[in-house]
Amino acid sequence: MHEAPPTAPAAPPAVSEPLAPGLKQRHLTMLGLGGVIGAGLFVGSGAGIAVAGPAIVVSYLIAGALAMLVMRMLGEMSAAMPASGSFSVHAERALGRWAGFSVGWLYWFLLVVVLAVEATAAAQIAHGWAPAVEPWAWVLLFMVVFTAANLTAVKNFGEFEFWFASLKVGAIVLFLGLGVLAVFGWLPDTDPVGMTNLTGQGGFLPNGWGGVVAGVLTVVFAFGGLEVVTIAAAETADPARAVGRAVRSAVVRILFFYVGSMLVIVTVLPWTAQQAGLSPYVKVLDAIGVPSAGQIMNIVVFVALLSALNANLYGSSRMVFSLAERGEAPRGLLKVSGGSRGQEGGSQGQPGTDGASGTGGGVPRRAVLASVAFGFVSVLLNLLWPDTVYLYMLNSVGAVLLFVWALIAASQLRLRARLEREAPQALELRMWCFPYLTWLTLAGLLGVLLLMLTDDGARPQVLWSAGATALVVLVAVVRQRRERQERERSGPGRSGREGYGRERSGFTHR
DSSP: OOOOOOOOOOOOSOOSOOOOOOBOHHHHHHHHHHTTOSHHHHTTHHHHHHHHGGGHHHHHHHHHHHHHHHHHHHHHHHHHSOOTTTHHHHHHHHHOHHHHHHHHHHHHHHHHHHHHHHHHHHHHHHHHHOTTSOHHHHHHHHHHHHHHHHHSOHHHHHHHHHHHHHHHHHHHHHHHHHHHHHHTTOSTTOOOOTTHHHHSTTOSOTTHHHHHHHHHHHHGGGGTTTTHHHHHGGGBSSHHHHHHHHHHHHHHHHHHHHHHHHHHHHHHSOGGGOOTTSOHHHHHHHHTTOTTHHHHHHHHHHHHHHHHHHHHHHHHHHHHHHHHHTTSSOGGGGOBOSSHHHHHHHHTTSOOBOSOOSTTTTOOHHHHHHHHHHHHHHHHHHHHOTTTHHHHHHHHHTTHHHHHHHHHHHHHHHHHHHHHHHOGGGOSSOOTTTTHHHHHHHHHHHHHHHHHHTSTTTHHHHHHHHHHHHHHHHHHHHHHHHHHHHHHHHOTTOOHHHHHHHHHHSOOOO
């Protein structure tokens, strides 16, 4: 066979992690603690109590256990293979390009839609404090402020999240302390509560185990957000060690905060006193005589929403940057702000900097702007068509988190065996009872999805999310097939993406 003359390989569609390591361990630890504590806990937990009664504690234990197992798996892979794309990179290495493309774009879409929800909800609270300022103006202000914070050095994002999370964690610790004092009657003008509210009003299981299951469906999504920890770990000085510490501390403490809070709430007050849409925390604080409890919780929820907005903007920008790095998003998104690492990349023929310098070195500014741009579009849709287009968008991402978790588990099943064979020294953090707990987690996630299909309120979310997922997977498969056909027609010269894939599929322990 005639040998083709040598040709220069196509430029690889990626750079090698040009992001600046600006996050410290305290940033990552507090991000893990506070990133998941949001309005879903402070307000949304009321709906769970209304359907499960005191057994909401069991619902949170089950949902928390699922989240804890998923995070352990994700922590194992992220400690061994730190990357700004986290589970999207892991899915590509384990299952193929279609999986990395699909989970990356689905998660990005989830974050930017939820980002708009959080901005809108925070604007409604601020509008209540300052009625003269329209909600859209508050949304604009929040988006501008947090976009600016994410366009500068990553340490600014870390500092924002550190103090936001500290306030939320401090509020929960104070709430737990006051609740325990109220249970034992150690507060002024209070009597010991005992176990009355846990065993009265129908008992601990007033709606049976069906209520517990309904509670799980209500609260499981409140644990979403922990994934950002492993995305952020890639921008620390020692990613492997940082993600291991953050996962170990965050999961257990968050489970304690969630379950502990619910136990205090259903012990201090009868579960029948709670209503969906109203904060059970406010009810408890009012009952034990804390003045202005409603406004205090409004402040806490406001901070929680802004914290989640900030974290989601960060996570979405890093995810789309990682997709661009692997050739799954426009290459222009690889531009990073000025800094020594970015300048080195530019000098070596890789995508360079955008000319910025100073404290913003190593920040993917175009990726940030792309993510916030869609956030602005989502906010506009929310303002114009809250009951039509925007509702469809929310439904289309309603169950995406469960699909992402399932792909994390499937990726860990494949990568764990490969790691043990090729790089066992990289397994600093190991999944418990592998592979049995991984399979149990997959079964649990499938069970939650099936139960959602039987629920009239949750069924549209599963169906719309499944449709969105199928569409993204179809696009990924078509792209991959088309590229394969182009390579076959072009001959061996078009080897850039394959070389990149082989190079990146190896395990590097940093």
